[in-house]
Amino acid sequence: MSTPLQIGPHTVQPPVVLAPMAGITNAPFRTLCREFSAGKGLFVSEMITTRALVERNEKTMQLIHFDESERPRSIQLYGVDPATVGKAVRMIAEEDLADHIDLNFGCPVPKVTRKGGGSALPYKRNLLRAILREAVSGAGDLPVTMKMRKGIDDDHITYLDAGRIAVEEGVTAIALHGRTASQHYGGTADWDAIARLKEHVPEIPVLGNGDIWSAEDALRMVRETGCDGVVVGRGCLGRPWLFADLVAAFEGRTQDIARPTLREVADVMVRHATLLGEWIGDESRGVIDFRKHVAWYLKGFAVGSEMRKRLAITSSLEELRSGLDELDLDQPWPAGADGPRGRTSGNNRVVLPDGWLKDPYDCAGVGEDAELDTSGG
Numbered sequence: 001m002s003t004p005l006q007i008g009p010h011t012v013q014p015p016v017v018l019a020p021m022a023g024i025t026n027a028p029f030r031t032l033c034r035e036f037s038a039g040k041g042l043f044v045s046e047m048i049t050t051r052a053l054v055e056r057n058e059k060t061m062q063l064i065h066f067d068e069s070e071r072p073r074s075i076q077l078y079g080v081d082p083a084t085v086g087k088a089v090r091m092i093a094e095e096d097l098a099d100h101i102d103l104n105f106g107c108p109v110p111k112v113t114r115k116g117g118g119s120a121l122p123y124k125r126n127l128l129r130a131i132l133r134e135a136v137s138g139a140g141d142l143p144v145t146m147k148m149r150k151g152i153d154d155d156h157i158t159y160l161d162a163g164r165i166a167v168e169e170g171v172t173a174i175a176l177h178g179r180t181a182s183q184h185y186g187g188t189a190d191w192d193a194i195a196r197l198k199e200h201v202p203e204i205p206v207l208g209n210g211d212i213w214s215a216e217d218a219l220r221m222v223r224e225t226g227c228d229g230v231v232v233g234r235g236c237l238g239r240p241w242l243f244a245d246l247v248a249a250f251e252g253r254t255q256d257i258a259r260p261t262l263r264e265v266a267d268v269m270v271r272h273a274t275l276l277g278e279w280i281g282d283e284s285r286g287v288i289d290f291r292k293h294v295a296w297y298l299k300g301f302a303v304g305s306e307m308r309k310r311l312a313i314t315s316s317l318e319e320l321r322s323g324l325d326e327l328d329l330d331q332p333w334p335a336g337a338d339g340p341r342g343r344t345s346g347n348n349r350v351v352l353p354d355g356w357l358k359d360p361y362d363c364a365g366v367g368e369d370a371e372l373d374t375s376g377g
Contacts, residue, residue: 002222002250005205005229007042007100008143008172010072014250015229016041016218016243017175017207018236019147020076020104023292027067028275032268033236034070036258037243042074047104050079050088064097072099076147078107079131080117086134093140101139103131105148105162108181110351119149119181120352122162126361132169143172147209147231150193152350153182156357159193163201175207175231181350185234185342195225207231214338215242215249215257234342238296240268262301263329269297270321277317284315300337303327 005015018025018033018041030043045064052060066073075098079085085103092098105128107118122128135144146166151157159176166174176197178189189210198206205228208221218230236242241258248256260268272293277286294312303311307323314320 003228005042005173005207007072007145007205009141010042010100010143012042012229014040014247015205015207015222016246016250017229017231018043018243019175019209019231019233020044020047020102021233021237022046023289024237026063026276026279027065027070028272028279029240030070031067031275032240032272033243036241037247039069040247041243042072042100043070044074044076044102045098047076047078047107048088050077050081050084053077053088054084054091066098074098074100074102076102076104077135078104078112078117080115080121080127082127082130082134085131086138089135089138089142089144093138093142099142101135101142101144102175103135103144103146105146106175106177108149108184108348108350110348113152113181114351114353116353116356120152120350120356122148122158123152123156123356123360124362125158125161125165128162129165129169132166132171136170144170145173145175146171147175147177149177150180150190152352152357153180159197160200163197163206167201167203171204173205173207173228174201175209177231178208178210182348184348191221191225194221194227198226198228205229209233211340213340215245215254218246219249219254234340237341238293238299239341240272259333261329261333262327262331265297265301266321266324266327266329269293269324270317273317273320283317287315287317287320290320296341299341300334301327301331302334 002014004011004013025046034043048060048063064075075092077088089101092101105122112118113120148159148162150159163174176194178191178193194208207229208225208227209231212218212221212230212232213235221230245257273287273290276289277283280286291312311323314323
């Protein structure tokens with residue numbers, strides 16, 4: 001059995017966390033993952049911008065809706081202005097909107113870093129400190145954690161400084177994606193950096209993120225880095241049962257690895273699309289939202305390109321189900337389908353505000369418009 005992960009008053013056993021992903025980790029997908037894990041683990045919302053939350057933007061208020069069965073309720077916030085972050089955190093605490101708050105400093109998307117947000121922000125040490133201080137003081141009894149990358153690029157590595165600042169400001173745990181912003185999702189995640197961070201901040205739990213495609217990868221990361229838990233993102237795209245695998249592996253049942261047939265996968269696809277329709281309040285819109293998941297679910301199975309295209313333009317549950325029923329549903333789980341999935345682009349120049357790298361301590365130049373409705377990590 002693994003050692004439980006402690007996030008404030010919340011015990012996470014096994015120490016497995018679903019990473020926030022834009023347009024993916026909404027309430028329906030979290031429900032599926034939680035069903036497969038039998039409720040074990042921690043499942044974090046999509047990233048919420050603090051300004052949109054404070055302004056009670058309608059779409060944002062829907063994104064922070066949790067199912068009755070979700071406990072603890074975890075919200076990830078993205079913000080660049082300490083005052084706005086403080087307001088958003090106080091709102092969550094006072095209105096009982098969540099049980100745990102995670103702060104995003106990992107997003108590498110250009111429209112975020114261009115404004116000084118996401119993975120660009122920890123370079124400005126004093127700004128990072130001010131945001132964390134406001135968040136922790138506004139959160140009251142709620143634990144505040146943060147997710148970050150190694151740095152902007154190999155010449156501007158920030159994670160050790162950021163980790164020390166986080167400890168000093170009362171952050172409860174840190175997740176590190178072992179890539180720089182310039183790597184995006186390309187190359188290989190640097191697990192050695194996760195080990196170094198664990199040594200650097202022994203006072204609080206450190207979670208590792210990056211290149212966990214199977215339950216065995218998760219166990220290996222913990223073994224090789226000494227991290228206190230794992231954060232899984234792209235590995236569960238089209239594969240929510242990965243959380244059943246992770247629970248089994250951490251509980252020492254490594255033989256209980258899911259190998260669903262295409263029939264079982266098709267059933268999960270229909271359930272996922274159904275949940276989305278119920279959540280949105282419109283079956284057709286739910287199926288349309290589900291389209292992005294089709295290729296991930298079918299990865300590795302023998303499904304012709306025409307049928308793949310057809311399934312990716314369905315707009316009703318009946319259409320989706322009848323298309324799936326035309327497939328050879330007795331196909332076993334394909335070899336190689338456990339590997340990488342999702343975006344893998346790498347080596348991008350990180351777009352930053354003018355003069356951003358001149359002074360790592362000066363925090364002028366981040367405007368309110370840096371808060372955009374996007375995500376990543």
